[in-house]
Amino acid sequence: MELPVRGISPRPSHAVTALVALTTVSLGLAACSPGSLGSSGDGDGITLSYLVPNGAEDVALAEQLAEDFSAANPDIAIEVETRPGGGDGDNVVKTRLATGEMTDVFLYNTGSLFQAINPDRNLVPVTGEEWVDAVDDSFLPTVSAGDDVYGAPVGSAMGGGVLYNRTVYAELGLEVPRTWDEFMANNAAIAEAGTTPVIQTYADTWTSQLFVLGDFHNVAAAEPDFAESYTDNGAKYATSPAALRGFEHLQEVAEAGYLNDDFASASYEDGLRMVAEGAGAHYPMLTNAISPMVDAVPDAAEDVGFFALPGDDEASNGLTMWTPGGVYVPTTTEGEKREAALRFLAFVASPEGCASQSTGQTPSGPYLVADCELPADAPTAVSDIQSYFDSGAVSPALEFLSPIKGPALEQITVEVGSGIRTAVSGAELYDEDVEKQAQQLGLEGW
Amino acid sequence: MATTVETPPTGQRESRPAPPGTGRRMRSSYPYWFYLPAAAVYTALFLLPTLAAFFFSLTRWTLFEYEFIGFDNFVQFFREPALVKGLTNTLIYAVVTCGLKVVLGLLLAVLLTSRVIGRGFLRSVVFFPVLVSTIGVGITFTVLMHPSEGAINQVLSLVGVDGPAWLTDPSWALLSVAFVDVWKGVGLATVIYIAGVVSIPREYYEAAEVDGASALQRFRHVTLPLARPATVTVIILSLIGGLRSFDLIWAMTGGGPGFTSDVIASVIYKQYQAGFYGLSTAGNVVLFLLVSAIVVPLFWFLNRREAEA
Numbered sequence: 001m002e003l004p005v006r007g008i009s010p011r012p013s014h015a016v017t018a019l020v021a022l023t024t025v026s027l028g029l030a031a032c033s034p035g036s037l038g039s040s041g042d043g044d045g046i047t048l049s050y051l052v053p054n055g056a057e058d059v060a061l062a063e064q065l066a067e068d069f070s071a072a073n074p075d076i077a078i079e080v081e082t083r084p085g086g087g088d089g090d091n092v093v094k095t096r097l098a099t100g101e102m103t104d105v106f107l108y109n110t111g112s113l114f115q116a117i118n119p120d121r122n123l124v125p126v127t128g129e130e131w132v133d134a135v136d137d138s139f140l141p142t143v144s145a146g147d148d149v150y151g152a153p154v155g156s157a158m159g160g161g162v163l164y165n166r167t168v169y170a171e172l173g174l175e176v177p178r179t180w181d182e183f184m185a186n187n188a189a190i191a192e193a194g195t196t197p198v199i200q201t202y203a204d205t206w207t208s209q210l211f212v213l214g215d216f217h218n219v220a221a222a223e224p225d226f227a228e229s230y231t232d233n234g235a236k237y238a239t240s241p242a243a244l245r246g247f248e249h250l251q252e253v254a255e256a257g258y259l260n261d262d263f264a265s266a267s268y269e270d271g272l273r274m275v276a277e278g279a280g281a282h283y284p285m286l287t288n289a290i291s292p293m294v295d296a297v298p299d300a301a302e303d304v305g306f307f308a309l310p311g312d313d314e315a316s317n318g319l320t321m322w323t324p325g326g327v328y329v330p331t332t333t334e335g336e337k338r339e340a341a342l343r344f345l346a347f348v349a350s351p352e353g354c355a356s357q358s359t360g361q362t363p364s365g366p367y368l369v370a371d372c373e374l375p376a377d378a379p380t381a382v383s384d385i386q387s388y389f390d391s392g393a394v395s396p397a398l399e400f401l402s403p404i405k406g407p408a409l410e411q412i413t414v415e416v417g418s419g420i421r422t423a424v425s426g427a428e429l430y431d432e433d434v435e436k437q438a439q440q441l442g443l444e445g446w
Numbered sequence: 447m448a449t450t451v452e453t454p455p456t457g458q459r460e461s462r463p464a465p466p467g468t469g470r471r472m473r474s475s476y477p478y479w480f481y482l483p484a485a486a487v488y489t490a491l492f493l494l495p496t497l498a499a500f501f502f503s504l505t506r507w508t509l510f511e512y513e514f515i516g517f518d519n520f521v522q523f524f525r526e527p528a529l530v531k532g533l534t535n536t537l538i539y540a541v542v543t544c545g546l547k548v549v550l551g552l553l554l555a556v557l558l559t560s561r562v563i564g565r566g567f568l569r570s571v572v573f574f575p576v577l578v579s580t581i582g583v584g585i586t587f588t589v590l591m592h593p594s595e596g597a598i599n600q601v602l603s604l605v606g607v608d609g610p611a612w613l614t615d616p617s618w619a620l621l622s623v624a625f626v627d628v629w630k631g632v633g634l635a636t637v638i639y640i641a642g643v644v645s646i647p648r649e650y651y652e653a654a655e656v657d658g659a660s661a662l663q664r665f666r667h668v669t670l671p672l673a674r675p676a677t678v679t680v681i682i683l684s685l686i687g688g689l690r691s692f693d694l695i696w697a698m699t700g701g702g703p704g705f706t707s708d709v710i711a712s713v714i715y716k717q718y719q720a721g722f723y724g725l726s727t728a729g730n731v732v733l734f735l736l737v738s739a740i741v742v743p744l745f746w747f748l749n750r751r752e753a754e755a
Binding site: 086087088090091094095097098116118121122202205262264265407408411412414415418420421429432436437439440442 | 506508509510513522527528592593594611613614615616700701702703704705706716718719720721722725
């Protein structure tokens with residue numbers, strides 16, 4: 001399940017990922033686009049290969065899109081090929097683009113990771129296409145480089161915040177917190193009732209980042225020019241009080257003893273099950289977790305709600321949003337294949353495409369294409385997100401406003417949440433980590 | 447001096463190949479063109495990549511383009527906060543695994559060269575873990591070492607011991623992985639030692655026995671010194687293995703929790719993952735130099751002592 005966020009995408013076990021990465025890279029080097037080998041002989045039809053991350057959710061979504069697209073365009077078949085998610089997946093994509101072995105279309109992150117694959121050299125611009133006008137303005141900048149747009153949104157928007165168990169809240173008579181103090185008060189009441197207040201799952205390190213990344217709406221509310229100054233080597237996590245709060249919040253819940261006992265060895269799936277079944281009350285998470293959670297525990301569709309991470313100020317309470325991934329056409333796709341690929345992008349960014357996506361995957365929030373509706377039976381947590389969008393209290397996550405995101409954040413937040421490192425020291429270490437990323441990107445002033 | 451075959455023999459003595467070790471200079475027994483295929487493969491697959499690595503370690507490299515930045519990567523690599531931790535961990539890991547392999551390997555070899563029942567079977571059992579894939583071993587032990595549901599702690603709790611959180615407790619994580627590494631690698635050390643112990647002539651033991659040496663004394667004064675070549679091999683192999691160890695650590699802890707079980711190789715891998723290609727290449731150059739700096743003098747020292755002994 002790939003998210004438009006570096007490193008915050010669920011990864012299969014590292015070992016497996018590394019193996020798959022090796023295999024995929026060597027396959028890519030050995031044979032031109034292995035997916036085209038088994039093309040279903042449709043006579044003179046065109047077969048497009050489509051590379052997606054290997055998470056079950058992503059594959060199901062891709063297969064559904066491929067099926068519905070071929071139904072509407074019988075002369076074009078789509079073969080889904082998979083790659084690992086996370087950092088290994090980034091390398092597969094970069095390597096295949098660099099060696100000209102990329103599939104005909106591919107799914108990849110938006111925002112800072114998209115900027116890192118040299119869009120103007122490697123991708124076919126889609127700026128003039130009709131469907132671009134229907135795509136939400138919040139999405140387009142995350143798939144644009146220079147004056148050109150390069151991708152169509154696959155999947156729905158996501159929120160980063162807290163999944164909470166509504167049964168626990170109802171039994172204790174609690175209300176959704178709008179400030180951090182209310183959140184901590186709720187935690188105290190939940191702990192007293194004998195339930196785990198906050199779930200953390202460090203067997204999957206990426207899950208540890210939500211307290212920091214999901215807090216960005218509050219940072220932006222307190223320091224509106226943070227993103228710009230951060231990109232220009234001005235604002236820092238360690239020295240900006242608002243940005244430091246995310247690290248401090250994590251340290252506070254850990255020090256208060258609010259975490260589940262097995263936080264160090266619990267996995268992402270454990271966390272979803274705990275919040276769905278009420279063994280834990282709060283699980284800070286991205287809302288694309290709703291779909292696998294409902295698959296694992298069907299009652300969660302009703303029992304689990306969502307709220308944005310609360311900050312200090314009640315008035316500015318709002319949601320940090322992640323835009324979905326994008327589907328792109330590499331410049332190596334030429335001739336009639338390129339035309340077919342562009343038709344696929346147009347299909348993805350259409351109401352029919354959204355409907356197809358809702359069939360393939362439970363949406364994690366609203367679609368970013370005009371006239372796309374959420375299905376009527378969407379889980380409670382999804383409608384909770386929709387309400388933030390309706391009231392306009394939404395900020396994009398930092399990685400869509402700045403190209404810089406340090407790769408070691410997940411290890412740092414694991415250390416802060418485990419009590420190995422303090423919040424201040426964690427923030428300082430992250431600032432150093434960010435510096436490397438900025439230099440690698442060749443940004444001015446670093 | 448060169449092409450032996452084509453040069454007509456100038457004298458009978460000269461035309462005979464010099465016995466090994468006696469000639470002033472070894473004469474090649476093949477024409478030079480004979481070496482070409484191997485040389486081409488060696489150049490293409492080993493020399494060029496090595497030179498390319500040295501070059502790219504001096505650049506900021508995105509795979510698509512590079513910018514020459516001199517030694518900045520090395521400066522940055524040494525400023526890396528995780529590096530100090532990684533360096534210490536690498537050394538701890540290498541010394542712990544190497545030491546345990548030497549001790550356990552020798553003891554097992556002594557046991558398995560004695561007249562125990564089912565010796566052949568026991569030897570295969572000790573060697574078996576060497577044949578299993580490292581990643582498979584890592585994943586299996588990750589399950590076995592789970593703090594609450596893992597078999598190890600469940601067995602420990604049966605005898606009333608509260609086992610530590612092997613892989614998630616910062617003070618245990620690195621040692622836990624090292625123990626698994628020893629379990630997996632001790633078979634190879636044992637085999638090398640068995641070969642070493644078996645090659646010791648029986649006469650020494652018999653002579654020692656006649657002189658009234660106890661079993662312990664025979665081990666101390668006969669086996670130990672005469673198995674020295676085997677010890678040198680085991681130390682060198684397991685130390686190099688420990689210094690560049692990566693797969694097991696990555697499969698079991700991923701360097702975690704946090705950075706607490708990071709070794710140099712995992713620091714480098716994470717930089718590669720993050721897309722810092724120039725920086726991670728610089729890290730590999732550093733790792734190469736570090737391994738050479740430790741192993742070359744050690745090899746020289748151990749071999750010199752061997753020659754003297």
